[in-house]
Structure formats: structure tokens, C-alpha cells
Amino acid sequence: NQDGTHIEFDELKNKIKSFPLCMKLIYEKLIQDHHLKHQGRIQLGLFLKGIGLSVHDSIRFWKQEFLKKMTEKDFEKDYIYGIKYNYGLEGKRVNWSPYSCPKIIGLKPAPDDFSGCPFKFLSTHNFKQILLNLEQKPNEEQINELISLKEGGHCQVACQRYWDLVHPGLDEPLNKLSGIEHPNSYFKYSEEYYEI
């Protein structure tokens, strides 16, 4: 990818823990349905490209799930073009950048499509359920803060607080910024955390 990072297909499973919530939910939807709608494919596909997955491995990634529900022939007919398009190998041949947070927050996910930013589109009830199911159990004060940021429309600040919550034990929290600005930055900070 542009900054020279590279990630192998076989490493990907271990990296899911570093995905921001938006990408984690799309990924879980893919694993559950063995399919994803267009907007989710672009959002997750460009993110994966941004973390350094090659086009070859990206095709393997999508194939692994989609072939549980369709033939290889249909997959190749309907989906290879879009994957290569993201990498600038088809159509306009633009090296498309992964979506930033403001871009994702501005998306309008179709019903039952987990694209977009969950700090915006999730109901408070579903958001709270996600927090309660986290391995790193938040206390009531943290839950209330996150819900109030979410309800106030402060998606990127809420996302940063969420990052702090799921990456505990740092002497200095990730408070360098006033909010997460890019899903790929969220991932990068998380990678750094796990490397400490």
C-alpha cells in the first residue's frame, strides 16, 4: 500500500482485534452471511487495502466467504472486477484511498447493511449491548460517557474513548488527538499497542 505496509493473508485473522468497530461489524456480517452489500464491500475492502493486504490476498479473503454461498464462476463474474477496481486495476484505474471517518460517518447504510459508522447508525440499545459484551468490561461511568458522546453526535471522540477502553493499561491514553480521524489510524495505533 501507499505507506509500504504489508500484511499476509494468514496474518489477517490475528489482526481483527485491531479493527475499529465499523470494520469489525462489517467483518462479522460477512462471516455470518457469507455475503456483503456493495457499500460494505467498498468500505471494508479499501480498509484492508490500507492495512496492506495485496489484491491477490484480497481476492482470497472475499472468495473464502462468498464461495460458501455461490459458485466460483459466479464470484468471478460478479465480484473480481470490484475488488480489482479498488486497487486501481480496472475501470478508471485510480488508486482509491481508504475511506476516512468523516466520509464513513456521512454514509447512509441501507437497512441490515453494516456499512457506515456504528457510533452514528447503531441504536443506543444495540450500542450498549456491544459495550456490555466487551472483554474489557466498561464501568457504568464509561458506558454513560460513551453513550452521551454517541448521542451528542461526537462519533470520532466516542471512537477514541472506545479505543482507550479496549486497549487498557497504557500509562498515557491515546489522547493525542481530539478524536479518531481515520479507521486506518485506529488500526495503526492498535498495532502499536500490541507491539509494546
Ligand code: SF4
Ligand atoms: Fe470507524 Fe471512524 Fe466511526 Fe471509528 S469514528 S467507527 S474509525 S468511522
